[in-house]
Amino acid sequence: MDIVIRNLTKKYGAQRAVDDISFTVKTGEILGFLGPNGAGKTTTMKAITSYLIPDEGDVLVGNYSVNKDSQEVKKSIGYLPEHNPLYLDMAVIDYLRFVAELQGVSKDKINGRILEMIDVCGLEAEKHKKINELSKGYRQRVGLAQALIHDPEVLILDEPTTGLDPNQIVEIRELIRKIGREKTVILSSHILAEVEATCDRIIIINRGKIVADGTSEELRKHSQGKEILRVTVEGVERDAFIREAQQVSTVEQVDPLDDEGSYEIQSRPDLSSRKSIFALCCEKNWVLTELTPIQTKLEDIFHELTMDR
Amino acid sequence: MRIIPGPQKIDRFMKQIWIIARRELKSFFDSLMAYIMIIAFLGFSGFFTWLYVADIFFQGQASLQVFFSIAYWTLFFFIPALTMGLLAEENRSGTIELLLTKPVEDWQVVLGKFLATFLLIAIAIGLTLPYYITVANIGPVDHGAVISGYVGLLLMSGSYIAIGLFASSFSNNQIVGFLAALFIGIMFHWIFGMISMNFGGFFADLFHFLSTSSHFDSMSRGVIDFTDLLYFLSIMVIGLVATESILSKKHQ
Numbered sequence: 214m215d216i217v218i219r220n221l222t223k224k225y226g227a228q229r230a231v232d233d234i235s236f237t238v239k240t241g242e243i244l245g246f247l248g249p250n251g252a253g254k255t256t257t258m259k260a261i262t263s264y265l266i267p268d269e270g271d272v273l274v275g276n277y278s279v280n281k282d283s284q285e286v287k288k289s290i291g292y293l294p295e296h297n298p299l300y301l302d303m304a305v306i307d308y309l310r311f312v313a314e315l316q317g318v319s320k321d322k323i324n325g326r327i328l329e330m331i332d333v334c335g336l337e338a339e340k341h342k343k344i345n346e347l348s349k350g351y352r353q354r355v356g357l358a359q360a361l362i363h364d365p366e367v368l369i370l371d372e373p374t375t376g377l378d379p380n381q382i383v384e385i386r387e388l389i390r391k392i393g394r395e396k397t398v399i400l401s402s403h404i405l406a407e408v409e410a411t412c413d414r415i416i417i418i419n420r421g422k423i424v425a426d427g428t429s430e431e432l433r434k435h436s437q438g439k440e441i442l443r444v445t446v447e448g449v450e451r452d453a454f455i456r457e458a459q460q461v462s463t464v465e466q467v468d469p470l471d472d473e474g475s476y477e478i479q480s481r482p483d484l485s486s487r488k489s490i491f492a493l494c495c496e497k498n499w500v501l502t503e504l505t506p507i508q509t510k511l512e513d514i515f516h517e518l519t520m521d522r
Numbered sequence: 523m524r525i526i527p528g529p530q531k532i533d534r535f536m537k538q539i540w541i542i543a544r545r546e547l548k549s550f551f552d553s554l555m556a557y558i559m560i561i562a563f564l565g566f567s568g569f570f571t572w573l574y575v576a577d578i579f580f581q582g583q584a585s586l587q588v589f590f591s592i593a594y595w596t597l598f599f600f601i602p603a604l605t606m607g608l609l610a611e612e613n614r615s616g617t618i619e620l621l622l623t624k625p626v627e628d629w630q631v632v633l634g635k636f637l638a639t640f641l642l643i644a645i646a647i648g649l650t651l652p653y654y655i656t657v658a659n660i661g662p663v664d665h666g667a668v669i670s671g672y673v674g675l676l677l678m679s680g681s682y683i684a685i686g687l688f689a690s691s692f693s694n695n696q697i698v699g700f701l702a703a704l705f706i707g708i709m710f711h712w713i714f715g716m717i718s719m720n721f722g723g724f725f726a727d728l729f730h731f732l733s734t735s736s737h738f739d740s741m742s743r744g745v746i747d748f749t750d751l752l753y754f755l756s757i758m759v760i761g762l763v764a765t766e767s768i769l770s771k772k773h774q
Contacts, residue, residue: 262623266773287625294623298616302549314541315624359620 214289214366214397215239216261220270223256230256232421233270238414240366243393245412246401249519253421254401255295258369261399262292274367288317291360295371297353301345305336305355308344309362316363330358334388350381357385361392368392370400374407386411405511419519432514439465440480444490445503447474457497461489475503538626542634543641550604550642559600560646566596567650584661589653590671590742594735597643597679598711602703604642605686606696608635609769613694618772628769632762636683643679647672667744674741677754678734682707684761691768710734710757 216238223231231253238244246254259265261272263283271278277285300308309327318326331340334354339347344355353373360368373389374382389398389411402408408415409429417425417432425432446454451469454476458467463484468477480486487504494501550556570592612618621631657663682703689702711734718729718736730736737750 259619264619264623264773284625284627287623290623292620292623294616294619296616298620300545300549300617301615302552303545307548311541311545312624315538315621315626317625 214275215273216367216397216399217273218257218261218270219273221257221260221267221272222269223253223260223265224268229421231260234418234421234423235270236416236423236426238397238399240397241394242414243389243398243400243412245408245415246399246418247403247405247408247415247515248401248418250403252418252519254418255371257418258292258371258399258401262290262369263287288363289365290367290369291363291365292368293356293360293370293373295375297356299344299352299355299359302343304341304343305347306331306340308355309358312359313362318363326362326364330362333361334358335384349376350378353377353381353385357388366396368396368398368400370398372401372403374402374404382407405515409511417515417518424518425514429511432511439482440485440487441507442478442480442486442490443470443475443503443505443507444478444501445473445475446494447500447502449474449497449499454499457493458490461486461493463489477507535627535630538630539634539637542621542626542631543637546608546635546638547641550638555604556642559604559642560649563593563596563600563646564649567592568653571653584657584663586654586657586663586668586671587742589650590675590738593647593650593675594678594738594742597675598682598707599704601639601643601679601682602686602689602700602707604639605683605690605703606699607690608639608687608699609690609765610693610696610699613691614696618769622769622772628766632687632766632769636680636687636762639683639687640676640680643683644676647675647679664744667742670744670746671742673746674738674750677741677751678738681710681734681754681757681761684758684765685710688761688765688768691765 218234218236221231221234222229234253234257246257248254256265260267260279261274263272263279263286267280271280272286273279274286274289277289279286300311303311306327309330310323313323313326331337334357336351336354336358339351344352347355353376357370357373360370368389370389374385377385386407389400392398393411400408400411412429414428415425415432416423449457451472451474454474455467455469458464458476458478463480463486464478465481466479468479469475470477478486478490487506490504491501493499547556550559567589571586571589609618612621618631622628654663654668658665685706686699686703689706690696690699693699693702710732714729715733715735718726718733721729731749731753737747737753740747741750
């Protein structure tokens with residue numbers, strides 16, 4: 214089930230929390246929604262789940278519009294809100310039953326679904342405990358279980374791994390990847406590594422506008438056209454190397470990294486210096502012990518795109 | 523605009539209300555709130571009806587008048603205690619977002635919570651039926667007056683639940699929900715009656731009409747007037763509509 218967001222705008226007073234955003238998410242795609250706090254991630258997700266009515270624009274989930282058929286939209290969405298609110302005084306199994314009934318899971322299937330969710334989310338030992346007795350990690354699993362209980366085609370997860378320990382984060386990520394194969398998933402995060410590890414596609418949003426959209430490789434390519442190489446050379450003085458390397462036509466800048474003969478070489482836009490550096494070393498009889506292209510980190514891209522200038 | 527729904531839709535509409543009401547009712551009992559409320563209600567009304575000086579044996583006739591006037595005040599205090607958390611707690615913990623992103627309409631949430639509290643109060647009131655049976659064994663009882671008194675108690679409870687639900691809707695603090703409900707409630711329960719006694723002419727009539735006691739007293743004496751029904755039903759409807767409109771603001 215595809216999600217189509219068309220010119221979505223949501224204002225809080227005079228401030229535009231989401232400003233004329235449009236994008237499409239296809240079935241089977243896991244979309245990572247990235248941005249600094251207050252960028253409009255949560256507002257966009259709330260609009261998709263038809264909790265917030267858009268001021269302008271529309272969201273289509275399958276064939277239904279949040280403006281016209283919000284009840285139908287809600288049926289096909291599983292939603293894990295930010296901070297994962299739960300009825301703390303309920304037992305896990307009662308809570309899942311309550312949600313399943315509200316979602317209209319038919320009577321003969323309810324028990325099967327509940328057991329399946331308990332199994333998938335690893336809640337077997339906790340199913341009869343009250344939710345307020347559970348640790349944060351288990352609560353997060355309950356939140357995920359309630360979102361999945363009616364086997365929705367669309368999954369909206371608002372910061373699903375906040376507050377979890379590293380092992381739990383890995384588990385939840387694996388779970389999301391597993392589920393995400395057949396469903397349309399949107400998950401938000403401000404942890405870049407998480408989005409990179411889980412998502413097929415990344416949208417970076419800042420001040421209510423989309424500033425980047427693509428796979429993590431695509432984002433890298435677009436953000437900086439400059440190649441950066443890490444080079445270690447033996448048998449040459451630092452100053453001599455820098456002087457010689459800067460003579461190479463494709464090289465823009467050479468920075469020494471340490472006293473051991475490592476340098477960072479930045480090429481001119483859209484050019485590569487790999488071959489010429491190698492040729493230079495051969496010609497001068499220097500021993501080239503390292504030549505590594507450095508990937509731009511997603512952090513840098515994020516920082517570059519969302520810094521307030 | 524919603525057109526009149528077909529029977530299947532009504533069935534579905536009621537079903538969601540019932541699912542919400544059942545959870546709420548279960549939560550009343552799980553938290554011991556329901557037991558405390560029932561025991562306290564039976565204790566208070568029982569004590570003042572059967573044991574205290576102005577009790578039922580001094581009436582000189584077999585009637586439940588004393589019980590009704592005691593219940594009139596006990597319910598006034600107990601209902602806000604039940605309603606205070608209904609929406610305030612959901613607002614505080616954020617579960618309201620969870621609820622409203624399920625295929626549930628705002629109205630169904632409001633009506634479900636109303637229904638749950640009303641059922642709990644109805645159970646508490648129903649448990650006083652032994653009083654009726656006992657009194658009926660002492661002497662000839664005006665059965666019509668008793669039935670109309672019980673209907674009056676239920677209607678009054680319904681109005682105060684609607685007020686309490688509204689008071690719980692606009693804050694995320696239960697205490698605010700409790701005090702606001704008591705404050706709005708005391709207007710109808712007592713103050714409007716007092717004001718009407720200090721005025722003459724139109725204002726006396728107006729405040730007399732607005733006062734709960736003027737409608738409840740006649741019902742507990744066995745007189746059910748159409749205006750009494752209209753009065754209680756109006757408060758309920760206004761309270762519930764106001765709650766729904768507060769709830770729907772969350773979508774903006």
